[in-house]
Amino acid sequence: MPIHDLIGIGFGPSNIALAIALEEQGDDKLDAFFIERQPSFAWHPHMLLDHAHMQISFLKDLVTPRNPGSRFTFLNYLHEKGRLQDFINLQTFFPSRHEFNDYLSWTASHFDDRCAYGEEVVEILPEMRGDEVDFLRVRSRDGDGRLHERLTRSLVIGVGGAPNVPTCFTDLRDDTRVFHSSHYLRDLARQDSPRRIAVIGAGQSAAEIFLDLHNRPGTEVDLITRTWAFKPSDDSPFVNEIFNPEYTDYVFNNPTGQRQALLEEYKSTNYSAPDLDLIQQIYDVFYQQKVTGNARHLFRRRHEVDQARASDEGIHLVVRNLEDGHTDEAAYDAVVLATGYQRDTHKSLLDPLADQLSDFAVDRHYRLFTPPHFKPVIFLQGCCEPTHGLSDTLLSILASRTEEITTALCASLRETARPVATEDDKRPLAFT
């Protein structure tokens, strides 16, 4: 069995940016291979809603901040597709999500020979030689249930988020009438003309889904939010500096308590914070209901779902008013959970190695701490928000992060001396 220099798990924007950074790093080419669960590249395919736009400038594509001369820039993509002039005429920094997905697909297509699509990595095991962990064995399963195994000297995990499902819905996981926003378009299409729909959440996805359902005749939506008001995402220029690469140093070098405080302070840049124009559109929908007297949708602000159960009539939600504690029950044909993501999939994948991973502590270069007898190196992309800040789950720092990982990866593969980082660099990947 060949031994790869690197296996990347997941081939979303993070690991595509890494593939590009590795290709552009010069002569010292590594044998890098990627494994992606989806049958072909797609960027959040079930949230590719009409009218949805990027929440980040196209200049923060996969490469421009690192190498504006790269052939993988969004501008070069436009040029190759023959749309550069027309895009300029749009006078925007924010392409549609459809177009950005197409850009990402175009970049991914350059690496088709280095990516196995349609395989889900299920386990990572140590490959021992004597007392040493020499390599890692990566096990994946394809759509037909066949197991695949590959060996590697290093690993970069970039698997994105997993749906965050509130505990009161865990027993309804197999009920197709309850689905997470990450599967919205797919699972909505599977419903049989749903009329009454609950949308739970107050973030960008909840706002987009509410408006999408509003534009589908025959639907009546209850929008259930714990918050009193939708608060807009803060993308003002000074605040936006928290997404600059140098801010990652600032966050990482803060003592743990302060890092948590920094995340709290700027949470409104990314969490429970839709774009202002969506909030205005939603407000207008409810205002027009007052004008016409047709209360088609309901805004259940400051409400929380306490219980959920299924019957033939629908999904019954017991909803509590957080102001006065009063509860009531309503039945829905479908329930959409726009309740965000968890970022701990790496822990279950690495579970067989957990006792050697220093509680998943990472250094500044996103590398997990391992003991001296452990030779492979493991990097994390997109699950280091507690240590590296709010940009970690976003596109903003992909170009610089993958440059840092590439440098650290090449250095550690060349060196026998390890680790590159010292104990002083160690950060627990969770708040204590």
Ligand SMILES: Cc1cc2nc3c(=O)[nH]c(=O)nc-3n(C[C@H](O)[C@H](O)[C@H](O)COP(=O)(O)OP(=O)(O)OC[C@H]3O[C@@H](n4cnc5c(N)ncnc54)[C@H](O)[C@@H]3O)c2cc1C
């Ligand atoms: C609807 C939506 C819109 C967004 N818009 C923006 C935006 O405008 N700007 C911004 O900065 N951020 C945005 N984000 C944040 C988003 O996290 C990033 O844009 C980006 O997708 C992160 O890339 P990633 O590669 O780290 O994760 P992902 O894009 O989630 O990619 C991870 C990949 O890993 C694969 N995978 C997962 N588990 C396995 C496994 N076990 N084996 C193999 N493959 C696996 C997945 O199939 C997926 O393709 C958005 C998020 C959502 C949900």
